[in-house]
Amino acid sequence: MDGGNGDTSYASNSIVQKLVITKAKPVVIGSISDLYTTNPSRCLRIADLACSSGPNTLLVIIEIFEAIDEICHQLNHNTPEFQTLPAFYERLRKEKGEKFGPCSIMGIPGSFYEMLFPTTTIDFVHSSYSLHWLYQVPPMVEIYKSNIYLQFQKDFSLFLSWRSKEIAPGGRMVLTMLSRRSKEPFGKECYFWELLSKSLNDLVSEGLIEEAKMDSFNLPFYMPSRREVEAIICGEGSFYLDGLEIFDINWDGSDDDDNKEFKFNRFISGQKVAKLIRAVAESLIAYHFGDAVIDVLFNRYVEYVSDHLSQEEGKSVNFVVSLRRK
Template sequence: MNRVFGLFYFFQKLVITKAKAAVIQNVSDLYTTNIPPCLKVADLGCSSGPNTLLVITEITEALDKRCHQLNRDTPEFQVFLNDLLNNDFNIIFKTLPAFYEKPKEEKGEKFGYCSISGLPGSFYERLFPSRSSFPEATVNGYQFTVDYGKVPSMAESNKGNIYFVRMSSPSVHKSYLEQFQKDFSLFLSLRSKKIISGGQMVLTMLGRRSEDPFGNACYIWEYLSKSLNDLVSEGLTEEAKVDSFNLPFYMPSSEELDVIVSADGSFYLDELEFFYINWDGCDDDATKSSCLIDLQVGRK
């Protein structure tokens, strides 16, 4: 079990590293001409592991470096760490004294004051009060994994599978796509109410380069389905349980994302980049197996 969690955190760190250049460039571009006295940052899906504060560290250090280049004071930072209600925010809070002290030791007292607070709740719901609009400064919302929390309602059975595969009915894939469209549209709509005009979000999510919905994005779930069916044949689990289980997950293509962003109308697609990564977290260019989409959207 420890090995599984270790691989998960290593995989998560690899995703953060892949997106780092986009985050730094995003911050540098946005604050070249207008650096506010207080920068508000929302990290949606922060988790509570060793990588949680890595995002904020990179943002604050990038902006501090940019301010030194422009001979300006580093702004203060107000950070909102968001995750679901069962996330262990206490683990995060216990690390904050050391987190606050480190930049003071390395950069001195002039480094911008940083205030970090927990924001429990689903990002498919409203996270901020209606009158708590972010200030005129641009808000940099940051998201590492956009997940899809609802299992699609399917008119036909997806018997023996936990995700759609080539053998699934066409209606099964249609149900998954429609659920993704609803969820991601809701996500954009909720974020648009708080991010001011000119603001941007950097989103990372697992996706697929090909428009073929049954490409290499699906093979790992086929293997998992086969493993679960083996357990059924060995009498270790019930067939009905496997048949009733479907992953609340979807790996979109670039075209599918573009269509949803355009239809929502609140944002525009600024940049989209693909990275290939391994499920086991190994950063070996010769054996990439899954596709990570780095999506930057700007508030109109």
């Protein structure tokens, strides 16, 4: 992600991620509420994996705390202890009152394709918009074959295996990721990446990027189908699949009512989409091709996206998966 708070930073261009968190909220709240009402605990241990920088960082945690606080009021219980940020806890105490449970903090740097927490110490795990990013680009000659799915299968299975060791029996996990409805791995749901590829190829034609550099560039990114996700969960075997919901969002993070305002000016939406993609992909692109091409590349990308949106809608498919530890 692009750091800082500038015009192209992730913090300034994460409206899509916020929209996805909002859309997934009913599943998250339903899962955490079921967990707590089924097994009330003095200490509720929550892990938000790969939570973002910027305004979305504590968004899910706030929603979880509010849900638990409401349940505790209904049951006439004191809220449990939480692990969180001290300053954030002080804010909650002011808002919720002195009966709000104590909080502590633990930050864990590392890859979630490895073990992060001691065995059976976590009650609830959340991850949003992280698992469609692969651990690495698959080592292969042709990425547009089955190998990229095999890499996702390996990565997602490994993720589930490590979390199964860390989550207590009966614990919950909610995962949200970009996905697809079609059988084709690189169908229309991935078209925003195809437009970026076209932009890069333009720069190759104009001599701004070496063809060999282009041939060796692949994003470690995969959008799975429902059947693939369900098969991996079933095959790994550590979790019950409580539910899998699907929803669409607009590429630019607007809702459908907002989009009506842009039907005569898709260039505005194109600029938004370009900033969103740049915020998450610039560091990877700059590392491979150099910083000099970035502005030219994304100016070209705006043109392609705007042209596409003038002809048809740009929609992304999302899965929110609710799991329960066996």
